[in-house]
Amino acid sequence: MSWKLTDNKDWLSLEQQFRWVQDMNNVAQHRLHHEEGDVAIHTRMVLEALQQQPDYQALSMTEQEVLWTAALMHDVEKRSTSVDEGEGQITSKGHARRGEYTVRTILYKDVPAPFHIRETIAALVRYHGLPIWVMERENPAKKVCEASLRVNTRMLKMLSVSDIQGRICRDKASLMESAELFEMLCREQDCWGKTRDFATNHARFHYFRTENSYINYVPHDDFKCEVTLLSGLPGMGKDYYLSTLSQDIPVISLDAIRRKCKVSPTDKSANGRVVQEAKEEARNYLRKGQSFVWNATNISQQMRSQLIDLFITYGAKVKIVYIEKPYEVWRKQNREREFMVPEPVLDAMLGRLEIPQLTEAHEVVYLTL
Structure with missing residues (x-):
């Protein structure tokens, strides 16, 4: 139907x-x-x-x-x-x-x-x-x-x-x-009634990421590692997704750092320190050319952009994985979490949600039902 x-x-x-x-x-x-x-x-x-x-x-x-x-x-x-x-x-x-x-x-x-x-x-x-x-x-x-x-x-x-x-x-x-x-x-521009095609994902990313870039330019793919940037509202199942990955890959989790430092997610000043600690951990992996996963909500384009700027500075390929479940399933999963997020907070975050777009990264994957 x-x-x-x-x-x-x-x-x-x-x-x-x-x-x-x-x-x-x-x-x-x-x-x-x-x-x-x-x-x-x-x-x-x-x-x-x-x-x-x-x-x-x-x-x-x-x-x-x-x-x-x-x-x-x-x-x-x-x-x-x-x-x-x-x-x-x-x-x-x-x-x-x-x-x-x-x-x-x-x-x-x-x-x-x-x-x-x-x-x-x-x-x-x-x-x-x-x-x-x-x-x-x-x-x-x-x-x-x-x-x-x-x-x-x-x-x-x-x-x-x-x-x-x-x-x-x-x-x-x-x-x-x-x-x-x-x-x-x-x-x-060859995009009438259809998606504008690019020779490679890197070519598309470069065009939208670079000011005054030539649309048909095809940059050389020479990535040192791959960073997987998770995106999704709290309780959507990002941790479950990580448990399904077949390969053993390091994970930088902002929630884990907050719990280690006993920082509340609503403490904005302390969260700045959490993010800086996570970024330093990311730099250590990037310097070594080690692939890793960045696990956080990342629901705004601005936040994702700041992180992607860091990753590509070290020659990383960036893949965004957006995770979403139906509304009732999402709320049920949140209620069953060990660290439940208050529902008014979830509503406020939903109202600010910006879905990742193909202009933002080399690859964008949507895991939705």
Whole structure:
């Protein structure tokens, strides 16, 4: 059976089913860009425009559901980011990024979706404005290639076109022109409707990790060791995963260091010392060319990036292993742990979760159910 957000897509029913749909009412928008009214009115118009597109009608039922859900949720966090700057000047900076987190939480906890479907919808919400603004971004070619690793750019354009058509504004023609330029750029970069291919994983990693890099450059693979960076919320099963590894490999565990030093996970000042001790242990392995595993939550891109910078300085290949279990299984596993994490803490961490992406490491493995 294919996944659906809901069988009843009538707007009044959606408001009754989902609080976040109710919240769209009376969220004002910039008068110049949205003469039609609030976010609820705009979203209904976007859904209507999407379903009228011949390209949308030609999609599979699952693809239609994914795109429809993304359209419904694309402005879900204007409720939390909109700021009235006076005289109808309303901004909602960061609503797409925050919307990605909200989508991930809703489709993990409240209306569970398969991992790849959830992350596709989250990516569509995150990038829904890219086709309109891509030519104003720094290095637009790299930006569309990055987006293609997460979402089908053809579907992204369909969402963006619906976003444009589902509003009343005076610059609609120029916005549609921007969407066409987005398609042209994707075709030029060989990522229209597909993932941008790279000759090797190292070539992909180098391109996204290096400023002003040439997209077709293929660096020589000359790794001295491999570092496996685990990522996942507390209680997802990272320790169990380590127990299944066939080879005997050193593990740097932040939790083990905390327990050795009798440091609470909530003690931020002490945690800094824990991380420094772990990094020094990592340097010892890296200097010797010894492969190892770094075992910690690593749920933010910023934290992973800092560690990966360290690892590649010593010539290591980096593999991220992301581990996730269904919501109810996760909570049960946490309750059964020797060192249980309070559930409000887990909820807060879930709301900040950033799934590792292919741009971050030489290899990314998703162990999900």
